[in-house]
Amino acid sequence: MPQYMLLIYGDSNQAPAADSPEGQAEFGRWMGYTQAMIDAGVFVAGDQLHPADTASTVRAPNGERVVTDGPFAETKEILGGYYLLNLPDLDAALTWAEQAPHIARGSVEVRPVVARG
């Protein structure tokens, strides 16, 4: 069965604060979203990521490691989490993607995983 990675993008400035009632409610919706994936038998993995300001980026252009603080994010939408799902086809993946709790203010990038047979 094909696998898809759903990359959750959003603008953290627009997300409700985690300790606000809205933030609590949204957290509950993410839990419900994940549980629905588990119940449907499609869930392989999924996690929330710490904000982009905790990121480190590594390069080695001349064989020498260069670490920079943070991502090279010029857009406002940054990667905030991911799901890895087993699904029959792209339509199924798009249907899950549109149900993401933040979909009204963010986006979900759906990427097919390369199958190794």
Add this chain to the structure above:
Amino acid sequence: MSGSAAAQAVGRAFREEGPAILATLARQAGGDVGLAEDALQDALAVALITWPRDGIPRVPAAWITTTARRKAIDRLRRERGLDERTAAAEYLMRLERDHPEEEPDSALGDDRLRLVFTCCHPALMMDARVALTLRMLGGLTTAEVARAFLVPEPTMAQRLVRAKRKIAAAHIPYRVPSDEDLPDRLAGVLAVVYLVFNEGYRASAGAQLVREDLCAEAIRLARLLTALMPDDAETIGLLALMLLHDARRASRTDAEGGYVALDRQDRSRWDRARIDEGSALLDRALRLRRPGPYQLQAAISALHAAAPDADATDWPQIAALYARLAEVAPSPVVEVNRAVAVAFADDPRAGLQVLEPLLADDALAGYQPLHAAHAELLRRAGDGAGASEAYGRAIALTENAVELEELRSRRDALRSTER
């Protein structure tokens, strides 16, 4: 038979039979549209050698089916590894062994519908949907599709390759959408077909011949869709709309290639057979009682077609249809057309009132048709100075040379009557 006659027969057979064979082979290969297309290309290459040498097969479609299937099996074997590929290869080999003449014909129509929905999947870019539809469903060669859209062939080839790669990698499903998704997805398919038509219908000098091909191709695709979905009112409505527009094609340009507006067209040059067919289709669509934007536009077009001359046009009815269209599919294009219809049905001032909110919208400041219509209505309302100014705005926004000349001559005529 000469070699070139045989080569022509190959071209014709693949153009006519290819899409249906591709559609079925794609399903049998587990929904792998790209593989089916590659296999069909392989079969074409073989035919170009064997048909001139051995003669044209008695049943070309059967020959193409068998050859393409074998080529698909070869390709799957070469790339064997994935379970799904192996399964597809085994299925094709079983078909090859047990039922060389394969499944009942009833499955064939469904296969082509599957192909339609895959080619027009919303996860593909619009450009790619159009190209895939013409290539796979219309049976056009990559070179023909490239020429029709005035892009270099390598660019078009790349666009097609990328689209096919995405279909395969992302597993864009090879199936007719569920009832729940069908209306949306079908609307997307019709939009692709209408875009092909409009690309051809927009009068543009130079590339005209190719573009007429595009109109014909869009009509052919719509005929296929109405055959596959005989009860969908909007699908029939789109076919009716395109036939009614197409009936006027010859009269839209004069001997010098200049554009001729509807009210000045020589109506004796309209294609009566197309008008009759379009009107009959529209009636059939309306009887299904599922109105929609294509049927409304077809109804407007049919009213124009029914008028023996421009003065006899049923403008009140056309204005009412535009009002309805503005409700279901609002857009500046519809509003501008509605204003013109209201002006004819009622009086120019009523038409100008319809334009007012559009003129107040900054986002439409650069919308040429708005200013052209505004100028025209002001002129007819007797406001020469205002009309002249509005013509100036329209002229500044016009790139098409033919249209530019038309607008300038209208403005100049205005000045000469003022004197």
